[in-house]
Amino acid sequence: MSQKLVLAIDAMGGDAAPAMPVAGCDLASERFPFVEFLLFGDEAALAPLVAKSKYLGARARIVHTPDVVSGDMKPSVALRAGRKSSMRLAIDAVKDGLSAGVVSAGNTGALMAMAKIGLRMLPGIDRPAIASFFPTSRGESVMLDLGANVECDANNLVQFALMGEVFARHVLGLPNPSVGLLNVGSEDMKGHEELRAAAAILRDTHLPIRFHGFVEGDDVPAGTVDVVVTDGFTGNVALKIAEGTAKLYSGFLKGAFASSFLAKIGYVFAKSALAKVRLRTDPRRYNGAMFVGVNGIVVKSHGGTDALGFANAVGVAIDMVTHGFNDKIKAELAHIGTPVEPPAQAAAAAG
Amino acid sequence: MSQKLVLAIDAMGGDAAPAMPVAGCDLASERFPFVEFLLFGDEAALAPLVAKSKYLGARARIVHTPDVVSGDMKPSVALRAGRKSSMRLAIDAVKDGLSAGVVSAGNTGALMAMAKIGLRMLPGIDRPAIASFFPTSRGESVMLDLGANVECDANNLVQFALMGEVFARHVLGLPNPSVGLLNVGSEDMKGHEELRAAAAILRDTHLPIRFHGFVEGDDVPAGTVDVVVTDGFTGNVALKIAEGTAKLYSGFLKGAFASSFLAKIGYVFAKSALAKVRLRTDPRRYNGAMFVGVNGIVVKSHGGTDALGFANAVGVAIDMVTHGFNDKIKAELAHIGTPVEPPAQAAAAAG
Numbered sequence: 001m002s003q004k005l006v007l008a009i010d011a012m013g014g015d016a017a018p019a020m021p022v023a024g025c026d027l028a029s030e031r032f033p034f035v036e037f038l039l040f041g042d043e044a045a046l047a048p049l050v051a052k053s054k055y056l057g058a059r060a061r062i063v064h065t066p067d068v069v070s071g072d073m074k075p076s077v078a079l080r081a082g083r084k085s086s087m088r089l090a091i092d093a094v095k096d097g098l099s100a101g102v103v104s105a106g107n108t109g110a111l112m113a114m115a116k117i118g119l120r121m122l123p124g125i126d127r128p129a130i131a132s133f134f135p136t137s138r139g140e141s142v143m144l145d146l147g148a149n150v151e152c153d154a155n156n157l158v159q160f161a162l163m164g165e166v167f168a169r170h171v172l173g174l175p176n177p178s179v180g181l182l183n184v185g186s187e188d189m190k191g192h193e194e195l196r197a198a199a200a201i202l203r204d205t206h207l208p209i210r211f212h213g214f215v216e217g218d219d220v221p222a223g224t225v226d227v228v229v230t231d232g233f234t235g236n237v238a239l240k241i242a243e244g245t246a247k248l249y250s251g252f253l254k255g256a257f258a259s260s261f262l263a264k265i266g267y268v269f270a271k272s273a274l275a276k277v278r279l280r281t282d283p284r285r286y287n288g289a290m291f292v293g294v295n296g297i298v299v300k301s302h303g304g305t306d307a308l309g310f311a312n313a314v315g316v317a318i319d320m321v322t323h324g325f326n327d328k329i330k331a332e333l334a335h336i337g338t339p340v341e342p343p344a345q346a347a348a349a350a351g
Numbered sequence: 352m353s354q355k356l357v358l359a360i361d362a363m364g365g366d367a368a369p370a371m372p373v374a375g376c377d378l379a380s381e382r383f384p385f386v387e388f389l390l391f392g393d394e395a396a397l398a399p400l401v402a403k404s405k406y407l408g409a410r411a412r413i414v415h416t417p418d419v420v421s422g423d424m425k426p427s428v429a430l431r432a433g434r435k436s437s438m439r440l441a442i443d444a445v446k447d448g449l450s451a452g453v454v455s456a457g458n459t460g461a462l463m464a465m466a467k468i469g470l471r472m473l474p475g476i477d478r479p480a481i482a483s484f485f486p487t488s489r490g491e492s493v494m495l496d497l498g499a500n501v502e503c504d505a506n507n508l509v510q511f512a513l514m515g516e517v518f519a520r521h522v523l524g525l526p527n528p529s530v531g532l533l534n535v536g537s538e539d540m541k542g543h544e545e546l547r548a549a550a551a552i553l554r555d556t557h558l559p560i561r562f563h564g565f566v567e568g569d570d571v572p573a574g575t576v577d578v579v580v581t582d583g584f585t586g587n588v589a590l591k592i593a594e595g596t597a598k599l600y601s602g603f604l605k606g607a608f609a610s611s612f613l614a615k616i617g618y619v620f621a622k623s624a625l626a627k628v629r630l631r632t633d634p635r636r637y638n639g640a641m642f643v644g645v646n647g648i649v650v651k652s653h654g655g656t657d658a659l660g661f662a663n664a665v666g667v668a669i670d671m672v673t674h675g676f677n678d679k680i681k682a683e684l685a686h687i688g689t690p691v692e693p694p695a696q697a698a699a700a701a702g
Binding site: 137147151182216233243244245248253257263266268273281 | 501543570588616
């Protein structure tokens with residue numbers, strides 16, 4: 001951990017860029033003094049921000065980039081028009097070995113498209129997935145895919161399961177993480193054909209995975225399994241429903257504490273205990289979605305987060321780098337060979 | 352409302368049947384004195400429960416049925432083996448005009464299969480959907496499908512949108528309810544082909560629907576639209592994730608209030624305000640999922656609920672009956688004709 005580590009930052013991505021990413025890197029500099037930052041963006045805008053930062057000055061280098069990928073740009077347009085953008089050149093720094101990973105709060109679709117093109121996929125992985133932590137009653141779980149792939153076949157889901165398991169074992173440090181497939185029931189015959197085929201592969205092969213079977217929506221916050229695998233459509237809806245429900249609940253609570261004189265007094269007494277709940281459910285704490293499956297460490301921060309949230313996303317990238325996440329996946333896949341049965345067999349096993 | 356209304360009750364369905372459904376009908380009897388109950392189930396078990404009930408005695412009639420559909424019975428098995436079951440005969444009472452609707456806390460898949468076979472579909476509706484209320488920051492929304500159909504095509508989604516709109520207008524009493532399709536982004540090109548095709552139909556035709564467009568997961572608890580339309584897989588996961596997240600959050604809170612002496616004092620002061628939040632988010636309050644699209648009023652109660660939850664499900668059935676929900680749908684469909692474009696046109700419109 002005392003070794004130097006270089007991260008590339010897309011300093012122009014996010015609602016409040018470049019001030020927010022620079023402030024986030026400043027916070028991260030305090031927390032991770034062994035990290036150096038390559039800040040990609042408009043030099044004229046970045047230089048004064050870095051100059052007035054507290055810790056970042058000595059540890060940041062600005063790389064001027066003339067273009068910015070906007071939040072509403074289609075991925076295909078961003079690929080063509082964004083060759084000189086802060087996002088693309090930050091990714092290229094990873095490809096060229098100048099940086100160990102990249103963090104961006106910019107356009108998710110564009111970042112994914114550029115990461116796929118710029119870094120390519122890990123050998124044995126067909127599609128990337130977006131993975132993130134999820135608070136549960138037992139601690140936290142990893143869930144993927146949260147939106148990279150609207151549709152997934154059985155092999156994609158099996159590869160996500162493998163990558164999620166490696167993540168939970170090596171980055172979260174769980175000795176024998178359990179893996180579940182998100183479905184509408186726990187019985188074998190439930191759900192889409194792709195899910196049943198993926199379950200058959202995960203159950204029957206020689207994969208070094210503790211496969212729990214199907215889990216349902218309420219199992220995710222309950223923490224029934226350490227790794228929740230799903231397609232990007234379901235995962236994206238699930239993540240946003242959970243965030244929205246937490247917000248709804250906390251709005252109800254705020255209203256309750258403001259609703260009477262007695263309740264206001266109650267709030268004063270319970271304040272520090274409630275602050276711990278707020279801390280534990282703070283979305284900034286879970287900021288930093290990992291693009292797994294691409295041949296390089298790429299972390300996407302929420303576009304609307306603040307410096308603290310961005311610093312957490314930087315922390316996620318550092319965790320993935322220091323634990324050699326991608327090397328572990330490569331080693332795992334080299335060890336077990338192709339984990340996927342031919343589709344015909346998989347379908348037969350499921351039927 | 353002073354008219355007599357007869358409801359059929361599957362008194363043997365649910366984890367704590369028959370005691371729970373009978374106690375639920377007793378509670379409902381107090382609330383809805385104009386309702387008479389046909390209790391289908393084991394007479395020997397039901398008679399003493401009814402005898403010791405507070406309000407139900409004079410308003411219930413027991414119809415003895417020898418068989419019970421178990422919770423883990425496959426729908427196909429239940430259809431064959433359950434012809435003399437409390438569930439099936441309660442449904443048949445609706446078909447035969449002896450009852451205005453049926454409520455069951457039993458096996459969901461079996462209830463749906465029996466409702467489809469026993470009652471058939473409404474003219475113009477291809478598939479039934481499970482609909483329920485959802486608490487939002489603006490009040491409550493209706494969401495469907497919550498699990499009847501793992502896969503849905505564009506026409507199914509359009510029919511769900513129509514039925515949900517009629518429900519929100521006539522049963523919830525909203526003058527001009529808005530309808531949204533659940534997706535992973537609000538832009539036109541997002542999501543599955545079926546979703547884009549359904550959106551094209553809802554946007555372009557002469558349907559009397561205020562179509563908002565696509566909504567995302569966090570729009571559901573935010574109450575962005577009054578009716579949220581989705582396929583049964585996504586809807587089921589969404590519902591259970593929301594329930595699980597609310598439970599997680601309330602567990603965190605309980606822990607916080609127990610964590611220190613000061614917090615315990617705070618709880619005492621805030622207790623009555625917090626009780627209101629608990630009431631507002633009480634899952635029993637939202638108990639009672641409607642099977643829309645079948646030609647009869649069918650309400651499914653949560654199997655693990657208590658008497659209060661079951662009474663709420665009975666209330667949902669009464670609301671649907673008194674507002675003539677199915678007649679309103681029939682009238683709407685007769686008025687607008689077939690709302691669905693041929694698939695080729697729909698696909699072209701979406702592309």
